Amino acid sequence: MGQDRASVLLGLDGVQVVEVDREDDGRVTVWAATDDPDAAVCPACQARAGRVHERVITGVRDLPRGRDPVAVVWLKKRWKCDNPDCARVTFTEVSGQVPAGARVSERLRDQAGGLVGELGVPVSAAAGYVGLSWPTTHQAFTSRADPVLSAPLRPVAVLGIDETRRGRVRLARDPETGAQVLLADRWHTGFVDISGEQGLLGQIEGRTADDTAFWLYQAGPAWRDQVQIVVIDLCSVYASAVRRMLPGARLALDPFHVVQLATKMVSEVRRRVVREKYGRRGRSGDPEYSLKNLLVRNREDLRPEQIQKIFNTLIEEESGQQILLAWIAKEKLRDLIRLRPTVTGTIPPPEQIRHHLFELFTWCADHAHLPELVTLARTLDRWHEPLITTLLTGVSNARSEGLNRVIKLEGRKAYGFRNPTNQRRRQRYTTTRTQRRPPTVTRNRSHSVTNPQPRPG
Numbered sequence: 001m002g003q004d005r006a007s008v009l010l011g012l013d014g015v016q017v018v019e020v021d022r023e024d025d026g027r028v029t030v031w032a033a034t035d036d037p038d039a040a041v042c043p044a045c046q047a048r049a050g051r052v053h054e055r056v057i058t059g060v061r062d063l064p065r066g067r068d069p070v071a072v073v074w075l076k077k078r079w080k081c082d083n084p085d086c087a088r089v090t091f092t093e094v095s096g097q098v099p100a101g102a103r104v105s106e107r108l109r110d111q112a113g114g115l116v117g118e119l120g121v122p123v124s125a126a127a128g129y130v131g132l133s134w135p136t137t138h139q140a141f142t143s144r145a146d147p148v149l150s151a152p153l154r155p156v157a158v159l160g161i162d163e164t165r166r167g168r169v170r171l172a173r174d175p176e177t178g179a180q181v182l183l184a185d186r187w188h189t190g191f192v193d194i195s196g197e198q199g200l201l202g203q204i205e206g207r208t209a210d211d212t213a214f215w216l217y218q219a220g221p222a223w224r225d226q227v228q229i230v231v232i233d234l235c236s237v238y239a240s241a242v243r244r245m246l247p248g249a250r251l252a253l254d255p256f257h258v259v260q261l262a263t264k265m266v267s268e269v270r271r272r273v274v275r276e277k278y279g280r281r282g283r284s285g286d287p288e289y290s291l292k293n294l295l296v297r298n299r300e301d302l303r304p305e306q307i308q309k310i311f312n313t314l315i316e317e318e319s320g321q322q323i324l325l326a327w328i329a330k331e332k333l334r335d336l337i338r339l340r341p342t343v344t345g346t347i348p349p350p351e352q353i354r355h356h357l358f359e360l361f362t363w364c365a366d367h368a369h370l371p372e373l374v375t376l377a378r379t380l381d382r383w384h385e386p387l388i389t390t391l392l393t394g395v396s397n398a399r400s401e402g403l404n405r406v407i408k409l410e411g412r413k414a415y416g417f418r419n420p421t422n423q424r425r426r427q428r429y430t431t432t433r434t435q436r437r438p439p440t441v442t443r444n445r446s447h448s449v450t451n452p453q454p455r456p457g
């Protein structure tokens with residue numbers, strides 16, 4: 001048969017439109033017949049059949065026409081194989097869009113999977129839009145996502161590890177022992193390709209050292225040998241797993257979390273001082289309370305009159321001087337962090353790093369009567385090697401934090417997840433959109449600064 005206009009509009013390969021009916025409820029019913037000579041070829045022995053065993057009718061769900069759902073009624077033939085040696089006696093006509101035994105066209109499945117995977121539509125909403133059941137829609141998404149996620153990991157030079165909260169913990173009581181059994185942890189640990197474009201490499205449930213080490217073990221020794229730097233926050237659990245499984249890699253700290261450590265220290269000093277001075281929490285009207293927001297801001301972002309306000313308010317009393325000393329220590333740490341090449345454009349010389357570290361530790365030692373400063377100095381001393389790696393390479397965990405935002409947004413769009421496996425599949429597929437883009441799309445790539453770079457302007 002020749003392809004008429006109705007068949008071209010339908011767009012199902014190997015199918016010829018015979019008649020179109022519009023039902024009273026707005027549905028469109030398309031009656032179609034097979035228009036492919038190869039449909040009479042036996043799929044088992046590849047012999048062409050010459051006899052029709054029977055005629056059958058198959059209903060196929062297809063893409064809607066505008067807002068109206070479309071039902072395709074396919075008038076098929078069941079052929080009888082003429083090859084006496086073939087184990088398959090009869091077979092039914094199929095097409096590329098409607099395989100054997102299918103009642104849903106492949107392009108409708110592809111649309112359902114695309115709504116979930118590419119647009120982040122909840123499975124229930126996508127199922128209602130395309131007119132399929134929840135299991136069918138979810139299977140369409142998994143068929144789309146699993147081939148992408150099961151591909152072998154490419155080598156990674158800089159690996160980022162960070163945790164994100166997945167939801168509430170789920171427990172069950174063991175009927176034999178009566179003890180609580182963990183069904184679902186409230187945390188997920190993610191592994192991110194910081195230096196490349198692979199996005200979220202994988203997720204595991206939990207955030208213990210054994211969980212992290214198990215994922216690294218599954219990646220294989222050849223892949224682990226390629227990792228040069230691992231970026232984490234100040235988490236001893238992740239550091240323990242990295243030292244166990246990646247002995248040849250260097251640890252680095254995320255600069256944001258290092259500065260956040262000092263910022264929290266200033267707030268702790270302010271709250272302690274206010275409670276000792278007034279015997280209560282800070283209130284509006286207290287001089288220290290009026291500086292709450294100024295103390296946590298960067299010094300270079302403050303106007304001269306704001307810096308003068310900090311000194312004038314805190315310099316008069318001994319309690320205020322404690323806050324001022326903590327704020328100066330925070331700024332000294334920020335001066336150290338700003339030596340990294342992503343800020344200056346050049347790799348800092350070792351003597352410059354040693355100078356700033358000496359100034360910071362000396363300041364904390366000279367004012368050791370502040371317990372918060374002592375704690376900060378001890379923490380930085382314990383992490384001084386990863387901190388120096390950060391200053392020399394300029395790496396950060398910003399990409400991990402950005403993907404965590406996407407992960408949380410995906411959870412909100414799905415109205416939460418009950419199945420951790422489905423949650424990890426959805427989140428990882430969402431965070432790997434960059435590598436699935438066509439080659440013509442311009443991608444923003446981030447690079448670690450390892451050589452002196454010219455400053456712009």
